[in-house]
Amino acid sequence: MTDDQRMERIAAGDEAAFRELVEAWEQPVFAFLARMLGNREDARDLAQETFVRVYEQASRYSPEGKFRSWLFRIAGNFARSALRRRKVLQWVGLDSAQNIASNAHESPDRSIERDERNRKLQAALDKLPARQKEAIVLQRFHEMSQNEVAGAMGASIPAVESLLHRGMQALRTELVKE
Amino acid sequence: MNEDNGRDRRNTMNETDRLLREAPEPVLGRSLYPDVRARIAGRRDAITTPFRLAGGLAMAAGILLGVFLGNDTPLTESATGVFDDDTVALLAYGEDETLDTAFLSSFTDENIR
Numbered sequence: 001m002t003d004d005q006r007m008e009r010i011a012a013g014d015e016a017a018f019r020e021l022v023e024a025w026e027q028p029v030f031a032f033l034a035r036m037l038g039n040r041e042d043a044r045d046l047a048q049e050t051f052v053r054v055y056e057q058a059s060r061y062s063p064e065g066k067f068r069s070w071l072f073r074i075a076g077n078f079a080r081s082a083l084r085r086r087k088v089l090q091w092v093g094l095d096s097a098q099n100i101a102s103n104a105h106e107s108p109d110r111s112i113e114r115d116e117r118n119r120k121l122q123a124a125l126d127k128l129p130a131r132q133k134e135a136i137v138l139q140r141f142h143e144m145s146q147n148e149v150a151g152a153m154g155a156s157i158p159a160v161e162s163l164l165h166r167g168m169q170a171l172r173t174e175l176v177k178e
Numbered sequence: 179m180n181e182d183n184g185r186d187r188r189n190t191m192n193e194t195d196r197l198l199r200e201a202p203e204p205v206l207g208r209s210l211y212p213d214v215r216a217r218i219a220g221r222r223d224a225i226t227t228p229f230r231l232a233g234g235l236a237m238a239a240g241i242l243l244g245v246f247l248g249n250d251t252p253l254t255e256s257a258t259g260v261f262d263d264d265t266v267a268l269l270a271y272g273e274d275e276t277l278d279t280a281f282l283s284s285f286t287d288e289n290i291r
Contacts, residue, residue, distance in 0.1 A: 019211055022209070022210060022211045022214055023209060023211060026206055026209060026210045026211070027203075027205075027206050030204065030206040030210070031203045031204050031205075031206075034204035035204065040204065043204070044206070044210070047206075047210055048210050048213050048214050048217055049217075051210060051214045052214055052217050052218055052221070055214070055218055056218075114202060117197060117200070117201070118201055118202060120197070121197045121198070121201050136198075140198045140199075141198075141201070141203070168194070171194055172190045172191060172194045175190065175193065175194055175197065176190055
């Protein structure tokens with residue numbers, strides 16, 4: 001069954017179709033939000049909100065074969081709002097940055113090395129403006145085409161090209177500093 | 179000098195690409211579905227509860243208003259719950275009447291005829 005077909009069935013009240021959809025997409029949505037927010041708990045919370053919104057909006061979804069872009073657009077909106085809120089909280093001193101926790105099943109040595117590289121990358125990503133970070137995460141980690149990234153971000157393709165270009169430059173600069 | 183700068187830039191680009199390529203994907207662990215379902219159910223309750231509460235309050239207000247407007251006789255006895263036949267007769271027909279005498283006295287000559 002395609003995602004568009006699932007969405008039609010969800011709109012008709014099919015609970016099993018909704019469960020299938022959540023289980024098919026929860027991992028990529030969570031990974032996207034974890035990279036955007038740099039925090040597993042916030043990512044889990046907002047991934048749940050994303051699927052609640054999918055359920056609520058199912059009847060308004062138009063099946064044009066662009067489900068992934070639509071889904072990541074919802075998740076991206078939540079992520080950007082959370083980052084804005086966090087900025088305010090950091091400004092008033094009520095929030096501190098947290099890293100994504102490591103995979104607990106790895107051996108300690110590998111885990112430490114991997115954690116260190118990941119921490120470095122996440123710290124550099126967290127310094128980018130939200131939209132540059134979003135474009136990079138979608139393209140690099142979710143292997144989206146520029147066209148798809150544009151759909152997911154509600155932006156034009158030239159705007160996405162520019163975000164990616166400037167984002168990668170800024171990321172390299174940040175990684176050198178780290 | 180320019181060659182060095184170019185090489186440094188290429189190295190940084192390669193290192194950035196490598197970090198991006200090799201970064202492990204954050205793993206979710208247990209499924210989100212039960213929590214998502216619970217949130218949806220919670221939202222539904224959150225929406226319907228105020229309506230139910232408002233409905234209940236409106237009904238209670240309606241009953242109170244009805245009692246207030248309908249109560250145009252001083253029913254002091256209602257406080258003690260005394261509503262025997264004599265009380266009804268007293269309220270309806272005045273002193274020295276029981277419900278039976280009040281009933282009989284309501285048959286005037288005209289009624290009998």
